[in-house]
Structures are given as C-alpha cells and as structure tokens.
Amino acid sequence: MVVTAPKHLRHSEIDRFVAARKDWIRAVRERLARARAGRDPAIFSLRPARIDLPAVGETWRVVHGQASGELCGQGPDTAELLLQLPANEPIEAVVWQLHGWLKNRARHALTPRIQALAQAHGMTYGRLSFRNQKSRWGSCSSKGNLSLNARLLFCSPEACRYVLIHELVHLEHPNHSPDFWQRVAELCPDYRRHMRELKTVWHRLPDWVTAS
Numbered sequence: 521m522v523v524t525a526p527k528h529l530r531h532s533e534i535d536r537f538v539a540a541r542k543d544w545i546r547a548v549r550e551r552l553a554r555a556r557a558g559r560d561p562a563i564f565s566l567r568p569a570r571i572d573l574p575a576v577g578e579t580w581r582v583v584h585g586q587a588s589g590e591l592c593g594q595g596p597d598t599a600e601l602l603l604q605l606p607a608n609e610p611i612e613a614v615v616w617q618l619h620g621w622l623k624n625r626a627r628h629a630l631t632p633r634i635q636a637l638a639q640a641h642g643m644t645y646g647r648l649s650f651r652n653q654k655s656r657w658g659s660c661s662s663k664g665n666l667s668l669n670a671r672l673l674f675c676s677p678e679a680c681r682y683v684l685i686h687e688l689v690h691l692e693h694p695n696h697s698p699d700f701w702q703r704v705a706e707l708c709p710d711y712r713r714h715m716r717e718l719k720t721v722w723h724r725l726p727d728w729v730t731a732s
C-alpha cells in the first residue's frame with residue numbers, strides 16, 4: 521500500500537491515520553482480491569486466449585503455438601478474427617508482440633475514423649502516431665501532429681470518438697479554454713459522460729496491455 525501525504529506531516533501522524541482506517545483498508549484489499557479471483561483467466565493473463573476491442577466491435581481469438589510467422593488472419597469461421605502467437609518464446613517477447621499488434625490494430629481501425637471526422641469538420645492535421653501510453657489518451661502538438669493511445673480500443677465506440685474529437689478540436693484551440701469545450705460540446709454533446717467512462721477504463725485494461 522502506498523500512502524501519499526503532504527511533506528509537513530509527521531510519520532507518527534501518518535501511522536495514526538492508517539491505523540484509524542485499518543478496517544476500511546482490509547475491506548478494500550478483500551474486495552480487490554475477490555475481483556482478481558473472479559477475473560477470466562483467459563483474458564486476464566499475459567497469454568490471453570481472447571482479446572475484445574469494444575471501440576471497434578472486434579473480438580480476436582488468440583492461438584498460442586504453431587506460429588507460422590503469420591500474426592493475424594481469419595479463423596476457420598470467416599467471421600472470426602485470429603491472432604497467432606508463438607508458444608515457445610519468453611513471455612516478455614509475447615507481450616512485446618502483443619503491444620506491436622495492438623498499435624497496428626489501432627492504426628488500422630482508427631486512422632479512417634479520425635480522417636472522416638477531420639474531413640467532416642474541415643480540420644487538417646499533420647502526422648498521426650499511435651502509442652501504448654500509461655497516462656494519456658491522446659495529444660496534439662503545436663505543429664498539428666496527433667498522437668493517439670492504442671488503449672482507446674478498449675473503450676466504448678462513443679468514448680473513443682470523443683477522444684478523437686478532443687484532439688481534433690485542439691487544432692482549432694490549442695488549450696482547454698471555454699471556447700475549446702464549447703466546440704467539443706458542439707461535436708460531441710455527451711462528452712462529460714465519455715470523460716467519466718475514460719477514467720474507469722484504465723482500471724479495466726487486460727494485464728498484457730499494462731505489462732511492460
């Protein structure tokens with residue numbers, strides 16, 4: 521457990537604060553342990569059996585082993601998306617491949633969406649890049665280059681669209697001024713709800729996504 525406290529607090533005061541809340545701490549720990557136990561091991565592992573990407577409505581079945589060098593393709597059922605990963609490589613290598621795959625999926629699926637939105641609203645951006653970032657959903661540089669977090673694929677389609685709009689509106693307003701938010705609201709009236717969802721997505725990411 522990590523306790524964050526202002527600098528001027530004495531250690532004894534912090535200890536007293538923690539001691540006074542020990543029941544609450546125990547309850548939270550138990551709840552987290554139950555949540556971990558209830559997680560689907562097929563998804564919540566570094567070798568996932570399935571990958572759901574709600575933002576783009578895709579479910580991938582992951583096959584570990586008999587790697588032919590083919591990283592993705594169609595399963596026997598043509599509607600099934602198949603991701604093939606080597607079984608004999610160390611887990612770090614598998615996670616690294618998954619991260620690369622996720623960024624490619626994001627590039628493939630989100631590039632046409634942001635292009636369509638930019639075109640519809642007369643916005644022009646420079647370069648577009650995709651990253652697997654820990655703390656931000658996207659950014660817009662002063663030169664008009666956009667960066668999007670590949671983890672957006674784990675949000676709802678609506679929340680994902682809001683982030684694309686947020687970054688595009690920065691091309692017109694490079695700040696979070698009232699004008700910026702007014703323009704966001706014009707293009708995405710429900711944006712406050714999507715912001716609330718985005719805060720919770722960080723805690724629901726599969727383990728292989730956040731592993732480094």
Ligand SMILES: [Zn+2]
Nearest residue numbers: 686690695696
């Ligand atoms: Zn912003």
